[in-house]
Amino acid sequence: MHVTILIPARYASQRYPGKPLAELTLPDGSRRSLIRMTWDAAMAVPGAARVAVATDDDRIAEHARDFGAEVIMTSETCRNGTERCADALARAGIETDLVVNLQGDAPLTPPWFLSELIEAMEADSGAEVATPVLRCDPTTYGHFVEDRRAGRVGGTTAVFGEGGRALYFSKEVVPYIAPGAVPDPIPVFHHVGVYAYRPAALARYIDWAQGTLETVEGLEQLRFLENGAAVACVEVDARGRLFWELNNPEDIPRIEAALKEL
Template sequence: MKTTILIPARYASTRYPGKPLAEMVQADGSRKSLIQMTWEAAQGIAGVDAVYVATDDDRIADAARGFGAEVIMTAPEAENGTARCAEALKNAGLETDLVVNLQGDAPLTPPWFLEALIAAMAANPDAQVATPVLRCDEATYGMFREDRAAGRVGGTTAVFDAQNRALYFSKEVIPYIDPGKVPDPIPVFHHVGVYAYRPAALAQYITWPEGTLEGREGLEQLRFVENGTPVMCVEVDARGRVFWELNNPEDIARIEAVLQAG
């Protein structure tokens, strides 16, 4: 199964303009941009045949070529990372069996998350779309609650059925838990912003208009859910590693603390 990783990156983020070029302090004291960290992480994923940065911005493209990445240019009008991946696939004429969308705001994404996603798609040939989910530990659940209490939109949570098909994704913390009765294990799953698609699913995606729920939540994967295409949720194990995405400038300190701890 030929697998291609696409890293969609745009400069004009609403919540965090220039996010792909934001620099983080590494364990050795050096600094690297988010897009470079993401590209380097992609190089270590087993079973991947090619990696490209897909962007509409010359600043990101120049930076990516500077550290050795192959770049596919896309139009500024791409409405989200999934649409940008669909356009990049078409523009470059890529021949592949599977596209993995590794969004550039999750430098702490362990390689085994993506490997689990690729393996799940290989084992389920009828699956059209898949995404990882990670059960929240006490610390991560606390960060979710902290962000919502402060009025910040942080990570995304997912709920799914007994066959691991997504029921809903939300920037709220779902399902609701009584603060005085938080169970162990915590029944909240952090959605990891990575996707795997069959090329046909990507092609179909851009024919649909933005869905009502997608627009309200600002979550691109809800377009599949709203149009009846099952999204397979693949539960992954953090293996003791802290995982958090860069959604807001406040997240830099959280992520740098993990990087510097080694």
């Protein structure tokens, strides 16, 4: 398959303005921006024909070009990363079999997550969209619970049925587990903020209106579910690595600690 990886990045995040330009301290003491780390992760994926940053912000564009990234300028009206990928695809006139959306807040995303996502789309012709899910280990589940107790919106959880078809995504911790009754293995799956779309699915997405679930949860992928699109959840293995996204400033110490364990 001809695969294009797009990295949608916006400056005006409500929870964390300027997040793509936030710098993390690496184990060797050097500093690197979140968008640069995401670019490095994308470039490590074997077989991608093209990698580009999609943004409407000149500050992000200038920074990305400085470290050698291709940049596609998009409309300021894009409301989420999926809309930004669709806009970038159209503006750049890209013809491809598969578009992978690697959102710029997951520097701990291993390249094999994307490789397995691409392989799943090759094998499942009925899937219009695919996204990785990762079974929570006790540490990650603890982060979810800690964030909700503190009133923070942390990561997203995914619920799916037989065959891996998505049933729902939420910023709440679902399914609910009563305190002190956490089973082993933990039946909570962390949704990894990566998507693979067939171009036709992207084209339909921008024609659909935002639904109630997408609006209240603030999760772009729910638009696909609300319109009956087949979304495949692909279970991936972190291979002993901690995965966490940078959703809030409080996540920086967690991610920097995880980087030291790589």
